[in-house]
Amino acid sequence: MTPPTHDHAPEPAEIEAILRGRHSNPFSVLGMHARDGRPPVVRVFAPEAAEVSVIDAKTGRTAATLDRVDAEGFFSGAMGRRRKPFSYRLRLRAGDAEWERPDPYAFGPVLGELDEHLLAEGRHEELYRRLGAHPVTHEGVDGAAFAVWAPNARRVSVVGDFNAWDGRRHPMRRRLGGGVWELFVPGLGTGAIYKYEILGVHGEVLPLKADPVAFAAEHPPATASVIAGLPRRDWQDEAWMRALPEGTPTQKPVSIYEVHPGSWRRADGDRVLSYAELGEQLADYATQMGFTHVEFLPLSEHPFTGSWGYQPTGMFAPTSRHGSPADFAAMVDRLHRAGVGVIVDWVPAHFPSDAHGLVRFDGTALYEHEDPRLGFHRDWNTLIYNFGRAEVANFLRASALYWLREFHVDALRVDAVASMLYLDYSRDPGEWVPNRHGGRENLDAIEFLRGTNASVSERAPGALTMAEESTAWPGVSRPVDQDGLGFDFKWNMGWMHDTLQYMAQDPVHRKYHHDSMTFGLHYAFSENFVLPLSHDEVVHGKGSLLGKMPGDRWQRFANLRAYFGFMWTHPGKKLLFMGGEFGQEREWNHDASLDWHLLDDPAHAGLQRLVRDLNRLYRETPALHARDCVPEGFEWIDGGDAENNVFSYLRRGAEGDPPVAVIANMAPVLREGFRVGLPAEGRWREVMNTDAEEYGGSGAGNGGRVFATTPGAHGRPAAATMTLPPLGVLVLIPEE
Structure with missing residues (x-):
């Protein structure tokens, strides 16, 4: 490179650094620079131009035509007789083309x-x-x-x-x-x-x-x-947002419909629905079905559709598969106006190693750990965030607040919390690094989770966080100031595994697995639980919920109806993955719509009708939701009748709320003259029978009511003799 002969040009090494993209301080070279008592100089790198002039922004006159001091397009020039810097624009020419633009290096900093x-x-x-x-x-x-x-x-x-x-x-x-x-x-x-x-x-x-x-x-x-900027829209959900902090979450009915937006429904031509279409259709469907919330699998931008969003690269970007950020905001607004809350899966545990993402972002392990024993997930071939780095924890906390504050999302379901809490998660001895006390707990992740939940509580009043956490870690849903992790709810993975295992048994063998249905009550109130029948149970060869049920076709539907009856009356909030409500028969495929045509079959339509009515009963009956998370809300009538495969229990609400009696017969046997202890004499209304004909059942039951008289049974002052339908659940409420 020939050294420049112009006194206004920088040193050749500076020019060379600009031309080679090696200069770490371009503002020291480019733009306008004052010189003591001499005309200021302007320097521009414009390889697209053959000629560059400086135009006075106020007068529109040419202040100087710059010298091209390098063949690759570095221009420099002094501003004539001027002695002070001034506002300017650049006029560029190349052949017959001429255009003007401001100089990026004429502007001061944006950040304070x-x-x-x-x-x-x-x-x-x-x-x-x-x-x-x-x-x-x-x-x-x-x-x-x-x-x-x-x-x-x-x-x-x-x-x-x-x-x-x-x-x-x-x-x-x-x-x-x-x-x-x-x-x-x-x-x-x-x-x-x-x-x-x-x-x-x-x-x-x-x-x-x-x-x-x-x-x-x-x-x-x-x-x-x-470039999108922060989402801005004319929100119409003011009433919803004002009411959000009111009441105690554990005392409210929460029935969640879990949705993968790319495969819930497809439009003509197998096109995925837009956010606008999802908002309209889900608002109508969730309202019709009585769900209180829709929970979306992760909507953060992700490169691989087959990850279902659980390997995100854009922690602040709603996926463009369904539209723009403004479209996503409009969908949330539409659901809120229909009275439906919005939960979004949020993934702070790990991120993919795609080259365009966070991996070695500045050439170093910036967001992740350098040591793969701390920074690599073998299960998912992903990288683990360095939660102990203040800037990384800040980045993730801000992401959580972004979804809640800027998009009015009601709750975040935090994915894979167990993998965050334990340094030896899915690792063999010698493949992990103990914490500073020699233990297996990830102290940085614990501090991050507590800090995030505290920030959500402070900065997004009324918003909730829910942990997918599958271990016995204590205090997941206990407040941070009580030495808990600070989540509002925890998924009850143990309940899900145990009860599905029971339901998969041939009824003749169920008496040997009776405790699989009762064991969850030993710890049901140790956390604020959500009972999840999630997407994880209908993928990777696990089939569908209906496919897990034993017996012939009629029995499979009856089993699933009875299971739903048990779930909706069991302590804990509810979550059901899409398709389960009408008995999707094949395993979920993220690349195809649910099989909505199955609703032409009365058995599938009846199951859907049952879920709708269970949601209505759950929402309208305080005894079924107000004490979901405290032991005062549940009492066994008889939890030990393994021989008959019968479970009977009471649900109670606040003082003055009528109790609810639930009797579940998990055998394909009609039981007549079955006596059940009840807390009060009189007529008890049969408000739910999962074996009703309208749900596809046999219609066996008690004509809509039973009568409790003395003497009692099961340690109760009264009892009623009733008919238990095969593979059916009865729900009774006293008439007075």
């Missing part, structure tokens, strides 16, 4: 010192308001402000169609305090695609990276980020 300080300390609870790409007006000019955390990078550039994906053209300004890089690019707005080109710690150019705090992304398999 407080932002820099909070980001460095990991205390910026709303970091998404500063990091990412935001359409803004900066110093009177419209454009996009970019900011990204990459503390070990030597250089970071924004690239996209707007600069031919050339990382030399928009290198960013480094904020030294927290390792954040920022740049305002004038003229860019919503919809522009971009990535970051990063020069790693060892001087290597990394694969182009998507923005960790992007609010939108291209439709997979494309992987670029999309």
Whole structure:
């Protein structure tokens, strides 16, 4: 390279660093620079131009035509007789084309010192308001402000169609305090695609990276980020949001319909539904079926559809498979206006190793651990977040708050909590690193979970968190200030496994497995539980819920109806994966719609009708939900009748609420003259019979009521003689 002869040009090494994309401080070279008592100089790297002029922004006059000091497109020039810096634009020419644009290196920083300080300390609870790409007006000019955390990078550039994906053209300004890089690019707005080109710690150019705090992304398999800004809409769910903090969650009815949005229903041509279509159709269906909430499998952007969203790369970006962030917000709004809450699966446990994602983001193990014994999940071939790094914990906490505050999501179901809590999770001896006390507990993850739940409680009043946690870890749903993890609810995986194992038995063998149905009551009130029949039970060769049931076709439907009757009357909130409510027969396929045509069959339609009526009964009957999480809400009438495969129990609400008696006959045998102890004499109304003809059953029952008289039975002051339908559940409520 020939040294420049112009006194306004920088040193050849500086020019060379710009041309080779190796300069870590481009603002020290590019843009306008004052010189003591001499005309300021402007320096521009514009390889797309043959000529560059500086235009006075106020007068529109040409202040100077810059000298091309390098063949690759580095321009420099002094501003004539001027002595002070001034506002300017650039006019560029190439052949017959001429255009003007502001100079990105003429603008001051976007981030403030407080932002820099909070980001460095990991205390910026709303970091998404500063990091990412935001359409803004900066110093009177419209454009996009970019900011990204990459503390070990030597250089970071924004690239996209707007600069031919050339990382030399928009290198960013480094904020030294927290390792954040920022740049305002004038003229860019919503919809522009971009990535970051990063020069790693060892001087290597990394694969182009998507923005960790992007609010939108291209439709997979494309992987670029999309400028979207924070979601803004004219929300119409004010009444819903005002009521959200009211009452005690454990005392409310919670019946969740778990949905994979890509396969719940498909449109003509097997097209996945848009957020708008999902909002309309789910609002109608969930309301018709009586579910209180819809829970979506993860909606964070993810590259591989077959991961169902559980390997996300965009912790702030609703997947573009169904529309824009604004479309997602509108879907939430629509569900709220229908009286349906929205739960989103959130995945802070791990992330995929796709090259455009977080893996070795700045050339180092930034978000993950360097040591694979701490940082790699063998089960899922994913990377584990370094929860002990303040900036990483801050990033994840901010993601949680983003979904709750900006999208009005009502609750986060936190995936794979068990894998976070234990350092030896799914690892053999010698394949994990003990904590500082020599134990297996992941102290950093514990602190992160507690901190996140505390932040949600403080900054998103009324919003809930639910843990998918499958071990006996104590206090998962106990408040943080009581030494708990701070979740509002925990999935009861033990109940699900035990009861499904029982229901899969041929009834002739069930008496030997009776405790599988009763054991859950020994710990039912140790946590605030959700009873989950989730997507995990209908994949990977497990078949469908209906397919797990034994017997002939009639018995399989009867078994599933009885199981639902048992579940909806058992202590704990309810969750059912889509398709279970009408008896989907084949295993769930994420690439195809549910088999809605099955509802043409009376057996399937009857099962759906039962779930609708169970939801209605559960919501309208305080004894079935108000004390779901305290022992005062449940009493066995007879939990030991293994020989008959019969379970009978009472559910109680608050003082003054009528009790509910439940009698479940899990044998395919009609039992007539069966005497059951009850707490009071008089008529008891049969408000539910899962064997009713309208549900596809035999119609055996008690004509709608039973009569309790003395003497009592089962230690109760009264008893009623009744008929127990085969594979049926009865629910009784006193008439007075």
